[in-house]
Amino acid sequence: MTVDSNDLKLAGRLATAAGELLLDLRATSGLTGKELGNAGDFRANEFLLKELARLCPDDAVLSEESSDDFVRLEADRVWIVDPVDGTREYGTEGHTDWAVHVALWERDGQTGVGALSVGAVALPALGVTYVNDGAPIEPADGLAATPRGDRPRVVISGTRPAAFSEAVAAAVGGELLSMGSAGAKAMAVVRGEADAYVHAGGQYEWDSAAPVAVAKSQGLWCSRADGLTLEYNQRDVFLPDLIICRPELAETILEVTRQA
Known part of the structure; x- marks a missing residue:
């Protein structure tokens, strides 16, 4: 399936922006723990749904934080989002292992078969967003809790x-x-x-x-x-x-x- 560069850029931009919103909420709300996680889920979901409705009004959305009305099963394009992946970690001070997910599933017009076409994963606490553009990703060891040895x-x-x-x-x-x-x-x-x-x-x-x-x-x-x-x-x-x-x-x- 051919990936539309505009969809790719949009997914990356939305995941990054939702992540920035979450970082600001984490820094300024005074909330912690489950309360912060719940607030983050709500705010990020609200932002993503609003932007997708504005920019892609004909597309369906499947989100962890919204009711599923099954309209998506007949749609040709469905955004699959997780506003805060790792809510527990987001609500815990010092944790960087949480993310924002924005993906697009598309149906092939000829075969009727659908597949993922676009994906963006933002790691806001690390200041990075990865998209499926195939560009080389530099090796890193920033998330590891212990120094890397020779074992897998x-x-x-x-x-x-x-x-x-x-x-x-x-x-x-x-x-x-x-x-x-x-x-x-x-x-x-x-x-x-x-x-x-x-x-x-x-x-x-x-x-x-x-x-x-x-x-x-x-x-x-x-x-x-x-x-x-x-x-x-x-x-x-x-x-x-x-x-x-x-x-x-x-x-x-x-x-x-x-x-x-």
């Missing part, structure tokens, strides 16, 4: 680690590293801070749509834990498991996760 790193959820996490790490001869939001973990693999991200603790389409679009544009393997394709804009938006990894690790990891 497998990032997992700190609150809902997959039952197969330790088995995956053992299979690749690696070590586990807990991080916050799905977007932060996926971008850790994109940036070369980690080598794989495995999850099976429950997610929804908005958790992975934008990160998967960016990761795929960088040549990374992205699939369900059983190796099947990740499908978006489905009636049931529950998408509980995810593998994002360096391609050469995919089969080794899937040998473990397929049996789980």
Whole structure:
């Protein structure tokens, strides 16, 4: 599918602007913890919905923070957004592992089959936004809690680690590293801070749509834990498991996760 550069720029601009709004709220509201997380979810969602309605009035939107009216199932273009991915981390002082996700799903006019075309992941606390334009992304180690050694790193959820996490790490001869939001973990693999991200603790389409679009544009393997394709804009938006990894690790990891 051909990516429209205007959609790409819009996704990046909206994710970045929502992130800046969240940083300002974090710095000036006096709120902390769950109250800050709730306020951030509301404000960022309000901003994204307003801008998408103004700039793309004919498009549908699927957002974590809004009711799903299923109009999107008949639409040719559906924006899939997570206003604050990692609300717990956003509400916790000092955490940078939270994100804003903006993705676009489009239906092919000839085949009727839809797929992700655009994805933007903003990491506001780090001052960066990644989009799926395929441009090289410089290796980095800014999110890592410990110095990087020679062993592969497998990032997992700190609150809902997959039952197969330790088995995956053992299979690749690696070590586990807990991080916050799905977007932060996926971008850790994109940036070369980690080598794989495995999850099976429950997610929804908005958790992975934008990160998967960016990761795929960088040549990374992205699939369900059983190796099947990740499908978006489905009636049931529950998408509980995810593998994002360096391609050469995919089969080794899937040998473990397929049996789980």
